[in-house]
Amino acid sequence: xxxxxxxxxxxxxxxxxxxxxxxxxxxxxxxxxxxxxxxxxxxxxxxxxxxxxxxxxxxxxxxxxxxxxxxxxxxxxxxxxxxxxxxxxxxxxxxxxxxxxxxxxxxxxxxxxxxxxxxxxxxxxxxxxxxxxxxxxxxxxxxxxxxxxxxxxxxxxxxxxxxxxxxxxxxxxxxxxxxxxxxxxxxxxxxxxxxxxxxxxxxxxxxxxxxxxxxxxxxxxxxxxxxxxxxxxxxxxxxxxxxxxxxxxxxxxxxxxxxxxxxxxxxxxxxxxxxxxxxxxxxxxxxxxxxxxxxxxxxxxxxxxxxxxxxxxxxxxxxxxxxxxxxxxxxxxxxxxxxxxxxxxxxxxxxxxxxxxxxxxxxxxxxxxxxxxxxxxxxxxxxxxxxxxxxxxxxxxxxxxxxxxxxxxxxxxxxxxxxxxxxxxxxxxxxxxxxxxxxxxxxxxxxxxxxxxxxxxxxxxxxxxxxxxxxxxxxxxxxxxxxxxxxxxxxxxxxxxxxxxxxxxxxxxxxxxxxxxxxxxxxxxxxxxxxxxxxxxxxxxxxx
Amino acid sequence: xxxxxxxxxxxxxxxxxxxxxxxxxxxxxxxxxxxxxxxxxxxxxxxxxxxxxxxxxxxxxxxxxxxxxxxxxxxxxxxxxxxxxxxxxxxxxxxxxxxxxxxxxxxxxxxxxxxxxxxxxxxxxxxxxxxxxxxxxxxxxxxxxxxxxxxxxxxxxxxxxxxxxxxxxxxxxxxxxxxxxxxxxxxxxxxxxxxxxxxxxxxxxxxxxxxxxxxxxxxxxxxxxxxxxxxxxxxxxxxxxxxxxxxxxxxxxxxxxxxxxxxxxxxxxxxxxxxxxxxxxxxxxxxxxxxxxxxxxxxxxxxxxxxxxxxxxxxxxxxxxxxxxxxxxxxxxxxxxxx
Numbered sequence: 001x002x003x004x005x006x007x008x009x010x011x012x013x014x015x016x017x018x019x020x021x022x023x024x025x026x027x028x029x030x031x032x033x034x035x036x037x038x039x040x041x042x043x044x045x046x047x048x049x050x051x052x053x054x055x056x057x058x059x060x061x062x063x064x065x066x067x068x069x070x071x072x073x074x075x076x077x078x079x080x081x082x083x084x085x086x087x088x089x090x091x092x093x094x095x096x097x098x099x100x101x102x103x104x105x106x107x108x109x110x111x112x113x114x115x116x117x118x119x120x121x122x123x124x125x126x127x128x129x130x131x132x133x134x135x136x137x138x139x140x141x142x143x144x145x146x147x148x149x150x151x152x153x154x155x156x157x158x159x160x161x162x163x164x165x166x167x168x169x170x171x172x173x174x175x176x177x178x179x180x181x182x183x184x185x186x187x188x189x190x191x192x193x194x195x196x197x198x199x200x201x202x203x204x205x206x207x208x209x210x211x212x213x214x215x216x217x218x219x220x221x222x223x224x225x226x227x228x229x230x231x232x233x234x235x236x237x238x239x240x241x242x243x244x245x246x247x248x249x250x251x252x253x254x255x256x257x258x259x260x261x262x263x264x265x266x267x268x269x270x271x272x273x274x275x276x277x278x279x280x281x282x283x284x285x286x287x288x289x290x291x292x293x294x295x296x297x298x299x300x301x302x303x304x305x306x307x308x309x310x311x312x313x314x315x316x317x318x319x320x321x322x323x324x325x326x327x328x329x330x331x332x333x334x335x336x337x338x339x340x341x342x343x344x345x346x347x348x349x350x351x352x353x354x355x356x357x358x359x360x361x362x363x364x365x366x367x368x369x370x371x372x373x374x375x376x377x378x379x380x381x382x383x384x385x386x387x388x389x390x391x392x393x394x395x396x397x398x399x400x401x402x403x404x405x406x407x408x409x410x411x412x413x414x415x416x417x418x419x420x421x422x423x424x425x426x427x428x429x430x431x432x433x434x435x436x437x438x439x440x441x442x443x444x445x446x447x448x449x450x451x452x453x454x455x456x457x458x459x460x461x462x463x464x465x466x467x468x469x470x471x472x473x474x475x476x477x478x479x480x481x482x483x484x485x486x487x488x489x490x491x492x493x494x495x496x497x498x499x500x501x502x503x504x505x506x507x508x509x510x511x512x513x514x515x516x517x518x519x520x521x522x523x524x525x526x527x528x529x530x531x532x533x534x535x536x537x538x539x540x541x542x543x544x
Numbered sequence: 545x546x547x548x549x550x551x552x553x554x555x556x557x558x559x560x561x562x563x564x565x566x567x568x569x570x571x572x573x574x575x576x577x578x579x580x581x582x583x584x585x586x587x588x589x590x591x592x593x594x595x596x597x598x599x600x601x602x603x604x605x606x607x608x609x610x611x612x613x614x615x616x617x618x619x620x621x622x623x624x625x626x627x628x629x630x631x632x633x634x635x636x637x638x639x640x641x642x643x644x645x646x647x648x649x650x651x652x653x654x655x656x657x658x659x660x661x662x663x664x665x666x667x668x669x670x671x672x673x674x675x676x677x678x679x680x681x682x683x684x685x686x687x688x689x690x691x692x693x694x695x696x697x698x699x700x701x702x703x704x705x706x707x708x709x710x711x712x713x714x715x716x717x718x719x720x721x722x723x724x725x726x727x728x729x730x731x732x733x734x735x736x737x738x739x740x741x742x743x744x745x746x747x748x749x750x751x752x753x754x755x756x757x758x759x760x761x762x763x764x765x766x767x768x769x770x771x772x773x774x775x776x777x778x779x780x781x782x783x784x785x786x787x788x789x790x791x792x793x794x795x796x797x798x799x800x801x802x803x804x805x806x807x808x809x810x811x812x813x814x815x816x817x818x819x820x821x822x823x824x825x826x827x828x829x830x831x832x833x834x835x836x837x838x839x840x841x842x843x844x845x846x847x848x849x850x851x852x853x854x855x856x857x858x859x860x861x862x863x864x865x866x867x868x869x870x871x872x873x874x875x876x877x878x879x880x881x882x883x
Contacts, residue, residue: 238883
């Protein structure tokens, strides 16, 4: 699974363009097109409702946007985005370099632990951080001997930035490390032979090759920080998602819609900016030449500082949250009078995630097929529209669908199908990306050969292409599964009455300070997520 | 990845889907309860109701204001049969919108004090609760602070950064409404602004505030009286105590948790059965013994060492006057308390 897959083709930094590979019978193409149209119609539903909702606010809506408090929300979101993207890059790039190129001891272990930070749900990390770094938290008790009675606490900007930084830095590490491993050794040698020293080689030869990967990672981090709900809600930082949640909870749909549209515009702006800034890659080799093993960089006297750096990153990103969960599991905390069996939570969480992952994968299939096999202008537009989920944060989809169901589709209101539709809209891009890239790696001649031997188009697809693409599709499935499992705002707002998942249980336990009820679901969620991540990463290894 | 493995994973996922699918369909004939009270407080007694009567219920939990707004938005489409609120004001808001059905005389008569039922007979109080200041006596002594005589004194500089509140909690919202009724909008806005300027610490609900006071994160917190007793029941050693603001201060508001039946309910009989059950001795005893609230029927006594409901120097206010929920929510939002 390449991370860049989840970025829409139009904005993909690798300059990937689907091309016409195999001529398709018109009838088959039409079936795929009709299904795709239906899927895209559902995907666009939230946007339609948000625009309607915002328009119904009228002049009041415009006044609402222009008041100081709303402008403050924009400023908060931008500040959080810039700060967390900067911090994640500052942590992620050295981490990728150390685990990718250097003779750092135990570098695979550091890498795996670093990526484990990626599966931590932001709300869980935030809850544990507010305990660890709170006014009377663990950090304070460590500082007690030095006369520190009380810390100022990290609620607000600091806490939100800290949380988002540590759950997103793996999004920088993954692409940057992959780029580091792809670097061309002979370019470095050429640089050295022209008299550059090591530092100059890094700045003038290696860094330019990493730039697209770094900017892709930064884009992912920035998108995450704009769309994340858990961290800002727990940390009481009034960014867009939290403000929208508060308005949605009070059923003030017009205001919530106005805020949601603003957030979508900001996200779109970010994607366009990134696409503009990015210049198509010229960092590849032209001649034939054999691939050569990369030379490992010796750390020398930097070995211990580097080890310390990795240790601190892992300690804050992974160890502290897990430690706090264990502390709550075994420590003395208020007993929750509502006991929910772990098997019920597990069944609901795994069940709804599995169903959603299957639904999303099936819905993505015709779109990926069109993108690869029938890349006309119309079809490309269709596929790009299906990527709308990328600019719709979960809370925004939830808001739109509550609005939609409570007015126009009462039979869907508070039902599981509506929740699954919400997940599908949000995570369809992940699945299309994975399926499309799996298809694009298959030589169309295989399918053509099968056709020439008498198989129909569908049979060739089922017998030749699908099995070959199955690994990539499965990785996409696992990615959707992983994300649905830890999704919070949509689950919270759209779930049927009485339907509990790990995320819901953790949230309501946090709400009422039943810390022991956070621990077990939290640890279980992390464990299952790590398994899903392992499937995704195995695939990446296979591809590389 | 081999085809075999792919198929296998697919089959496993399908199996998971099949196993859970039956559990996901809900019983259509169940009584639907919208609860603005936490599951940890009313969940056990609602389960007991099903056990005792065989009436299946499904419960939507949320904040009282949020749930009230949800019912207002859903209007005639609302699937709710019964609304349980932690604040008389929210019940009043739904009553004012004409969404509640009238309760029979004998149900209303169960509540001993007529101040705790709706004047139009559309909702009944289930339990009483007092707004209090929970404090950490050790920290208070350490810092040389004295307990304030009024909730209004908490804007004083000496309390800077030491107070906790739950600005989205319905009991807090009701307290602010009471303040608007007794002191006027201007003074209420000033108080909210003063608290924020004083670095008041926000928490999602009451329990985290009590936890924070026990941990020493804040020294005092604005809560309902009963949360502390849940902590004391598990660990009598903890250091936290209640302070009732004296002299009819608005900070000592006595409010109710109550229930009402929606006029649009398709199961009014079962709904009536639930409301009656919640006023029965069994349920009132539960509220007294388990959640440490004030029972509202004559036949049940409060369990813990609390001042009698009549002895609290509460402000003179009619609970049905607290129904201007929307304006209070707007004011709290405009004050920046939610930012």
